[in-house]
Each structure stands twice: as structure tokens, then as C-alpha cells.
Amino acid sequence: MIAPRGQNSDNIFKTVMPSGAIPARAGVGFKAEHAVDIFENADPVAWFEVHPENYMVSGGPRLHMLTQLRERFPLSMHGVGVSLGGGAPLDKNHLRSLRALVDRFEPGLVSEHIAWSGHDGKYLADLLPTPLTSASLAHLVDAIDQMQSAVGRRILIENPTSYLALPQNSMPETDFILQAARQSGCGLLIDVNNIFISAHNLGFDANSYIDVLPGDLIGEIHLAGHEQDADTSDNVLIDTHSRPVASPVWALYQRLIDRIGAKPTLIEWDNDIPDWQMLAREAEQANRVIDACENQPRRGAL
Structure with missing residues (x-):
């Protein structure tokens, strides 16, 4: 079980060291249509990420392909269905799977x-916003505790994408996610594209958000593309994962790792899937930023 909040709970799972550790290099999300290219020559991609919900089956080609992938590469599992931020009890069957x-x-x-x-036993195919309140924070910490206990592992939590400020919000998002991590002992998955969009x-100022993130809590970084909402006149950006990483997102990413050092970095591309060569080029660019930051002094890491 997780230690009570405030009693060094962040050390509980740090001794669990999986055999397939993720290197501080670029990875991409695994797509079956890229399997032939990947198994023939995955350079420059060092690891792959999958959504575990796509593999919660008893057998068949999906698990066979994932087995082949795992034999060759480290894997990261990035969930989309645990519903940590809803305040309701977590689905025990989902956690067992x-x-x-x-x-x-x-x-x-x-x-x-x-x-x-x-909600109320019904699954909604979306990632809906959690209010930034003390009550929501307490529910989130309890949910993280449940998930970490269920999987026997320290997890990472990803910062959200925001399209409007919820009226009940009562604290900055950075305070909310940092308190959640420190109270539960989990780490952070920082999605730089989400920060830029929000x-x-x-x-708010994306640079200020980036600059308060402690490097010791960050276990992974996500980069993705976005689009402007064509159905409104409000210039709203949408987290579509359907385009190359935008220049200002690359700049935020460089700002972050210049300060905290290299971290495992995922290129997310889930819609309008490009050919393998395009994904490989995005991974190459992330590796170039990583290589450049490793050859220069850190600038005041938190």
C-alpha cells in the first residue's frame, strides 16, 4: 500500500525497477500500420508507447504483435481509461487487466x-477536465494511490489540455499537479503541447509554467501537433495529435530540457497517421534537441 500522505510516500515505488527501462531518447506511439518499418529498421526511435486499453484481450494478433515489439524495444504504457480525475471509485476489473x-x-x-x-458505470470516450480544487485534489491523490497499489508501480500523471477555465477552479494548474505528485508519490508526464495549447x-504564460516544473518529478515528456478549431471564431487551439510538432512547442521543449536535462520524449501522432518516415523525422528532431542540451551546462534546475 502507499504510505500516508506526507510520510515520504514518493519513495515507496522507486525501488521497483522494470527490466525495460526507458532511455532518455525519442520514442513514438506504436501503430500497427508501421509494424513492418519498425521491425526492419526503427532508427532513430529508441522505445514505443502503447495505450494498454487496446491490449486488454485474452489473445489474438494484437497481443502477438505487442509481444514481438516488447522483445525488441522498451515499452511505455499510457492509459486513457482509468479515470483518475472523476472522483468516483476506480474500476477494479480495469485495474486488474x-x-x-x-x-x-x-x-x-x-x-x-x-x-x-x-460516470455512473458508463464509459465516455473522452478525457474530460478535472476541476482545480482542494476537493478534486484529494480525490485525485486517493485515485493515484489506488492505481499505484493496483499495478505495484509508481506511475506518472499527465497535465491536461484546457479549452476554458472551469468556474470552480481555485488554484493554479501547476500547484494542483505538483501537489498531486508530492502527496501521492507519483511522477509527472509533462505534455509540452498541452501546456502551449492551454x-x-x-x-497564461507557457514559459512561466515550464519554469516551475521540478526536474526530479518528471519521468517522461510528450510532444504532439495541434490545430485551430475551424468551427469557431475564437482562435481556439485543439489537441488533435494530427500534425507535426509546432515550432513554439519545440521551443518550449528545448527550454524545459535545457534546465532539467534529457528525459524520455514521446512523439504523439494519433490522427491522420503519417508514414513511418515522417514520424522518424520528428523523432530525429527530438534527439537533436536532446543531444544539444546534453552538451551544454544546465540552467538552474529546480
Whole structure:
């Protein structure tokens, strides 16, 4: 079980070292249509991320392909269905299925979103926003405790994408996610594209957000593309994962790792899937930024 809050709970799972540790290099999300290219020559990609919900089956081609992938590469499992941020009890069957996958494939990292996707026994195919309140924080910490206990592993939690400020919000998002991590002992998955989108949509400074993130809590970074909402005149940016990483997102990423050092970095591309060569080029660019930051002094890491 997790130690009570405030009693060094962040040390409980640090001794659990999976055999497939994720290197501080670029990875991409695994797509079956890229399997031939990947198994023939995956350079420059060092690891792959999958959504475990796609593999919660008893057998068949999906698990066979994932087994082949795991034999060759480290894996990260990035959940989309635990519903950590909803305040409701977590689905024990879902957690048991997740634990079975974790035990079988030994991913280097396990992560989930600060969001909710279920209510009253019904699953909603979306990642919906969690209010930034003290009550929501307490529910989130309890949910993280449940998930970490269920999978026997320290997890990472991902910062959300915001399209509007919820009226009940009572604390800055950075305070919310840092308190959640420190109270539960989990780590952070920092999605730089989410920060850029939220800053644009809500009107805060993305650089200031990046600059308060402690490097010791960050276990993984996500990069992705976005688009402007064509159905409104409000210049809202949407987290579509359907385009190359935008220049200002690359700049934020460089700002972050210049300060905290290299971290495992995922290129997310889930819609309008490009050919393998395009994904490989995005991974190459991330590796170039990593290589450049490793050859220069850190600038005041927190």
C-alpha cells in the first residue's frame, strides 16, 4: 500500500525497477500500420508507447504483435481509461487487466491522464477536465494511490489540455499537479503541447509554467501537433495529435530540457497517421534537441 500522505510516500515505488527501462531518447506511439518499418529498421526511435486499453484481450494478433515489439524495444504504457480525475471509485476489473499487462510486458513507464472518462458505470470516450480544487485534489491523490497499489508501480500523471477555465477552479494548474505528485508519490508526464495549447486558450504564460516544473518529478515528456478549431471564431487551439510538432512547442521543449536535462520524449501522432518516415523525422528532431542540451551546462534546475 502507499504510505500516508506526507510520510515520504514518493519513495515507496522507486525501488521497483522494470527490466525495460526507458532511455532518455525519442520514442513514438506504436501503430500497427508501421509494424513492418519498425521491425526492419526503427532508427532513430529508441522505445514505443502503447495505450494498454487496446491490449486488454485474452489473445489474438494484437497481443502477438505487442509481444514481438516488447522483445525488441522498451515499452511505455499510457492509459486513457482509468479515470483518475472523476472522483468516483476506480474500476477494479480495469485495474486488474492493467496489472496483468504490466506484469506480462514489464513496461519501463506506466502513466495516466489527470482527467475523467466515466460516470455512473458508463464509459465516455473522452478525457474530460478535472476541476482545480482542494476537493478534486484529494480525490485525485486517493485515485493515484489506488492505481499505484493496483499495478505495484509508481506511475506518472499527465497535465491536461484546457479549452476554458472551469468556474470552480481555485488554484493554479501547476500547484494542483505538483501537489498531486508530492502527496501521492507519483511522477509527472509533462505534455509540452498541452501546456502551449492551454496557455493560448486560457491566456497564461507557457514559459512561466515550464519554469516551475521540478526536474526530479518528471519521468517522461510528450510532444504532439495541434490545430485551430475551424468551427469557431475564437482562435481556439485543439489537441488533435494530427500534425507535426509546432515550432513554439519545440521551443518550449528545448527550454524545459535545457534546465532539467534529457528525459524520455514521446512523439504523439494519433490522427491522420503519417508514414513511418515522417514520424522518424520528428523523432530525429527530438534527439537533436536532446543531444544539444546534453552538451551544454544546465540552467538552474529546480
